[in-house]
Amino acid sequence: MAGIYLHIPFCKQACYYCNFHFSTSLAQQPAMVQQILREITLQRDYLSGAPVSSIYFGGGTPSMLPQTDIEILLQTLRDTFPVQPDAEITLEANPDDLSPEKLQALFAAGINRLSIGIQSFYEADLRWMNRAHNSQQALQCIINAKAAGFNNLTIDLIYGGPTLTDEAWASNVQQAIDLGVQHLSCYALTVEPGTALDQFIRKKKVAAVDTDKAARHFEQLMQWTAKAGYEHYEISNFALPGWHSRHNSSYWQGQPYLGLGPSAHSFNGHSRQWNIANNSLYIKSMQQDKVPFELEELTPVMMINEYIMTTLRTSQGCILPVVEERFGRQKRETLEQLSRQFISKGWMIRHNDTLILTPEGRLFADGIASDLFF
Known part of the structure; x- marks a missing residue:
């Protein structure tokens, strides 16, 4: 989808x-x-x-x-x-x-x-x-x-x-x-x-x-x-x-999406791009059949960090077997180790191999995610 x-x-x-x-x-x-x-x-x-x-x-x-x-x-x-x-x-x-x-x-x-x-x-x-x-x-x-x-x-x-x-x-x-x-x-x-x-x-x-x-x-x-x-x-x-x-x-959930119009972002699974945030320049470029965007190829580290950040914001949580499947067993083991500090504080729970923020942990979601980044 x-x-x-x-x-x-x-x-x-x-x-x-x-x-x-x-x-x-x-x-x-x-x-x-x-x-x-x-x-x-x-x-x-x-x-x-x-x-x-x-x-x-x-x-x-x-x-x-x-x-x-x-x-x-x-x-x-x-x-x-x-x-x-x-x-x-x-x-x-x-x-x-x-x-x-x-x-x-x-x-x-x-x-x-x-x-x-x-x-x-x-x-x-x-x-x-x-x-x-x-x-x-x-x-x-x-x-x-x-x-x-x-x-x-x-x-x-x-x-x-x-x-x-x-x-x-x-x-x-x-x-x-x-x-x-x-x-x-x-x-x-x-x-x-x-x-x-x-x-x-x-x-x-x-x-x-x-x-x-x-x-x-x-x-x-x-x-x-x-x-x-x-x-x-x-x-x-x-x-x-x-x-x-x-x-x-x-x-x-990391599904692909296409952004249209000035400043709109797009993602196809391996790269991200964003259109110029200027109405006049966007119109001028499009009149020449050129989409005015910048492109960023995503590295494996960027992909796992993005997965951690987005999934921890949701009630579905960060699924450890998915981490292992996409990024390797070592990344999963490191993530498990890093998450223990937040579990001990009561900011996170581990349920069926999934890391989920508690209501208190949601107050610190961005900080927790950044501490788990690779």
Whole structure:
């Protein structure tokens, strides 16, 4: 199985914390769609004929695209790749875009899963983040999406922010649960270099992120979602049984995927490549039938480290027989030895030859993975 990701690099305004590639000018949007269509054709052989089980429109804000653009992109993908009839087709959306009419158009275009950037149901949080929507739109868009026929919804929530109290965080999570949202992606507020938030903190216009607060919110999140029947199947992702993200799961399982559009990444099992993160240069290069990307061939050490990092983030864990099969018995034995320190701390368990992080260990997932790297 394989996945396809399309990066739509346009937004109405810049959120203070965001470091994804985007532009707030829509002048190049028509040309961008045409060149992504061209890239689809040029990259037709990248997945070597593997069946495509998921398509993901990310960004940016792909919900800004007209219905006709989404339809032609999907039809071209289906004409070019062996897309499965039941493929999961996700589109990231902002609440302020999701009017009843827009939702009907997205449904008619073939989108069967929405990833909605709620972030918070509280006005103070949304204003502090410089989000384009308000708290009423955050609530109403979910109600409208369900009425339009969408039965596979995921929402993003951000925790640990300075305006988010413990009580408001509890209310945010409970609101999502009460609305019957099948999937939650929850992220700690982080300060990415070069973002507006980074500049504000450097200039002491806002306080630094409270890591203790973020850790507390994460621990509460794990407790509340477990009680509500959600499966914590990846560090930041929680789903009701049967509603795991097929697209993101393929990333964590090391399946191949093709990225289309500026800044999009691709992976075919032995190399990784990423397109230029510049809209004008991407369009210019594509007009000359040249995909503007950089390529990195993966060494065996890079592959095992990536396997450790991605699998430890999931509830399936790092499977030692797979390590031995792919990378050799010595690598397995070394990994077993290194993992004992985390097992003794209660941050990891070994179950049926699989290394799995405990709820406490998930607080330190990145550090644990890096300590296990070769």
